[in-house]
Amino acid sequence: MDKINAEWAKDIPCRNVTIYGYCKKIKDGCPFKHSETDEPAAEIQEPVPVQQSPVAPVPSFSRKFNPKSSASFTPMSSKTPELAAVSSFERSSNPSSPAPPASIPKPMNSPLASQSSNASFPPQPFYSYPASSSNGTLLNNTILPDGISLHDPAFPLTQIDKTMLANDPNLPSANVPLQFSSSPASNIHQQMLNENNINNNNSRYPSIYPPPHSILQYHLYAPDPPPQLRLPLKPNERTPETLFIPNDLREQLVKKNLASLQIFPSGGAIPDIVQDYFGLVPLDFHQKEVTKDRYQGHKNSLYKVFSNLDGKVYILRRIHDVQIMDPQQIAKPFQKWNNLECNQIVKLRDLFLTTKFGDSSLCLVYDFYPQANSLYEHHFTNFPLVPITQDYLWTYLVQLTNAINVVHSKGFYIGLIDWDKIIVTGDPGRIKLSGCGAIDVLGANEELDLHSKQQMDFENLGQLLFKLASKIGNNANAKIDELSVDDQFKTVLQYLLNDTNDRKTINELSQLFIDKILSNVESSQGYAEYTEGILSRELENGRLFRLICKLNFIFGKIESRVDINWSESGEKFPIILFYDFVFHQVDETGKSVMDLTHVLRCLNKLDAGAPEKLILATPDEMNCIIISYKELKDLIDTTFRSMTQ
Numbered sequence: 286m287d288k289i290n291a292e293w294a295k296d297i298p299c300r301n302v303t304i305y306g307y308c309k310k311i312k313d314g315c316p317f318k319h320s321e322t323d324e325p326a327a328e329i330q331e332p333v334p335v336q337q338s339p340v341a342p343v344p345s346f347s348r349k350f351n352p353k354s355s356a357s358f359t360p361m362s363s364k365t366p367e368l369a370a371v372s373s374f375e376r377s378s379n380p381s382s383p384a385p386p387a388s389i390p391k392p393m394n395s396p397l398a399s400q401s402s403n404a405s406f407p408p409q410p411f412y413s414y415p416a417s418s419s420n421g422t423l424l425n426n427t428i429l430p431d432g433i434s435l436h437d438p439a440f441p442l443t444q445i446d447k448t449m450l451a452n453d454p455n456l457p458s459a460n461v462p463l464q465f466s467s468s469p470a471s472n473i474h475q476q477m478l479n480e481n482n483i484n485n486n487n488s489r490y491p492s493i494y495p496p497p498h499s500i501l502q503y504h505l506y507a508p509d510p511p512p513q514l515r516l517p518l519k520p521n522e523r524t525p526e527t528l529f530i531p532n533d534l535r536e537q538l539v540k541k542n543l544a545s546l547q548i549f550p551s552g553g554a555i556p557d558i559v560q561d562y563f564g565l566v567p568l569d570f571h572q573k574e575v576t577k578d579r580y581q582g583h584k585n586s587l588y589k590v591f592s593n594l595d596g597k598v599y600i601l602r603r604i605h606d607v608q609i610m611d612p613q614q615i616a617k618p619f620q621k622w623n624n625l626e627c628n629q630i631v632k633l634r635d636l637f638l639t640t641k642f643g644d645s646s647l648c649l650v651y652d653f654y655p656q657a658n659s660l661y662e663h664h665f666t667n668f669p670l671v672p673i674t675q676d677y678l679w680t681y682l683v684q685l686t687n688a689i690n691v692v693h694s695k696g697f698y699i700g701l702i703d704w705d706k707i708i709v710t711g712d713p714g715r716i717k718l719s720g721c722g723a724i725d726v727l728g729a730n731e732e733l734d735l736h737s738k739q740q741m742d743f744e745n746l747g748q749l750l751f752k753l754a755s756k757i758g759n760n761a762n763a764k765i766d767e768l769s770v771d772d773q774f775k776t777v778l779q780y781l782l783n784d785t786n787d788r789k790t791i792n793e794l795s796q797l798f799i800d801k802i803l804s805n806v807e808s809s810q811g812y813a814e815y816t817e818g819i820l821s822r823e824l825e826n827g828r829l830f831r832l833i834c835k836l837n838f839i840f841g842k843i844e845s846r847v848d849i850n851w852s853e854s855g856e857k858f859p860i861i862l863f864y865d866f867v868f869h870q871v872d873e874t875g876k877s878v879m880d881l882t883h884v885l886r887c888l889n890k891l892d893a894g895a896p897e898k899l900i901l902a903t904p905d906e907m908n909c910i911i912i913s914y915k916e917l918k919d920l921i922d923t924t925f926r927s928m929t930q
């Protein structure tokens with residue numbers, strides 16, 4: 286920053302002009318290039334409408350636009366409600382059609398593309414904002430497209446943003462409460478709904494999902510190198526894997542997110558909207574032949590769907606061509622299964638009849654578990670195959686016994702326990718019964734009394750475990766005694782498959798493997814602690830990321846190079862020194878020191894505003910400042926605030 290000889294700057298266009306339309310430092314001798322016509326913003330003329338159109342009177346700016354000072358900044362003013370009718374703001378070469386809204390400023394003071402004052406901008410980024418109330422107060426839990434929370438005090442809104450949000454007729458008004466879920470997927474969903482409102486104000490549903498910028502690119506993360514390529518670490522060095530979430534778990538979670546966000550081309554035989562659900566993606570792509578009649582002779586299909594009520598992802602099972610006259614036939618099973626709380630049963634969320642598929646279809650909506658496979662697929666068809674072992678058999682037995690216990694204690698029965706109808710939702714061998722409730726609605730097994738139906742559950746469980754056990758060592762057609770499992774497991778199978786005993790109870794059953802229940806509790810607890818530990822490693826990432834963003838917003842701005850406040854005697858100079866102190870440490874030989882612990886320690890103290898003092902020295906070590914983290918924090922906050930006003 287050579288302030289005395291500013292010759293180098295004379296050919297560089299002034300950023301102030303680019304951003305604000307004028308340079309307030311011009312009178313103080315700003316050394317950057319200004320064109321002759323540059324004048325203070327107050328003199329900028331009111332925007333002149335290009336033409337009066339009955340559809341959309343859109344202002345066009347004849348000069349460089351200065352959103353800060355221009356009182357006429359009404360990007361989507363409520364005075365021009367017809368603007369909403371301009372669908373998707375496409376560029377049009379037709380002179381009689383309304384011009385697109387010109388020069389809408391980008392959020393967060395990003396430079397306007399001011400080279401052409403009539404340039405139109407793709408509206409999407411601007412309108413992906415969540416709603417604001419009329420006084421500009423933001424609703425809670427809203428996020429920017431890049432995931433920065435708008436109500437985060439670290440990122441107060443600029444006046445431009447507030448004006449834009451407050452005046453935007455495309456955004457829902459403050460009195461329409463928006464239901465934001467805390468899940469990222471639903472935030473994205475809400476954002477997408479807002480985006481869609483631009484394209485078609487009459488539609489409540491989005492046409493594009495997910496918006497391209499929200500697709501997670503997990504393959505862009507560099508994987509850990511193979512062991513032979515790993516560099517030996519010094520005692521104080523750590524690999525990212527030991528500090529942050531392990532790669533395989535992260536990839537697994539990212540894939541789950543991707544699976545949730547998956548879309549299917551609209552049109553064709555699949556309706557766009559079914560009741561409160563949209564974005565149907567067919568799920569049952571597996572190649573297996575359906576040999577069983579599980580739904581009283583009715584065909585069935587499975588879709589992943591988005592709910593328009595809460596933005597979450599669900600699965601929708603459609604049972605084709607069902608005629609139900611009595612509403613109670615739907616209401617009663619729904620109440621039963623919807624109220625059931627059991628970790629081993631996929632929750633039924635909704636149940637309705639619809640004609641959207643072209644027939645009278647019964648639709649059952651359940652929780653969606655991304656990347657879940659059926660037990661059969663998990664162990665016998667999908668790649669990589671997970672070999673079935675006796676440990677798996679025990680854990681499945683424990684979990685399914687719990688499911689039967691919960692259901693029987695409520696006074697009903699499961700009816701369907703099969704390896705196609707059990708999904709594996711995660712480690713270690715976590716399973717859930719899916720598809721519960723359907724046979725109740727269809728009135729299957731009506732000839733049986735409750736006791737017989739419940740006894741059928743024990744038998745179904747026995748048959749499932751027998752089929753699984755016979756796959757260990759490939760003992761097809763073997764008898765229980767010939768299976769490659771231990772005697773304790775054989776005893777359980779004998780109990781479950783004993784035709785002569787029609788008084789089986791959960792108590793008797795669980796006594797046969799009480800030790801396995803205890804070890805199951807132990808392993809579940811261990812896994813919970815492991816995941817909690819990983820979660821705690823990631824705990825501060827978001828906060829520190831926001832802090833680093835804040836520092837970077839204010840550090841190294843071109844204007845600061847000519848601003849006296851940032852010079853060695855200026856009040857902002859400690860920020861420059863602190864930035865160097867955190868990130869540009871060198872050892873006594875001048876070699877860079879990259880110590881993550883040092884960075885984290887400094888940033889944490891800064892964030893907390895610790896009273897601890899530190900010495901900040903200039904690179905030539907001729908000057909130094911003693912300052913506390915608290916003072917630095919205040920200085921950085923004031924600087925950041927002044928930039929955002």
Ligand SMILES: Nc1ncnc2c1ncn2[C@@H]1O[C@H](COP(=O)(O)OP(=O)(O)OP(=O)(O)O)[C@@H](O)[C@H]1O
Nearest residue numbers: 568569587600631652653654655657658659705719
């Ligand atoms: N709740 C769920 N969440 C996520 N994926 C699921 C869920 N339920 C099922 N799936 C996936 O959908 C696939 C198909 O399930 P489905 O219950 O239709 O099995 P199926 O063998 O086709 O049964 P059916 O004979 O009833 O059609 C499963 O293999 C599983 O991968």
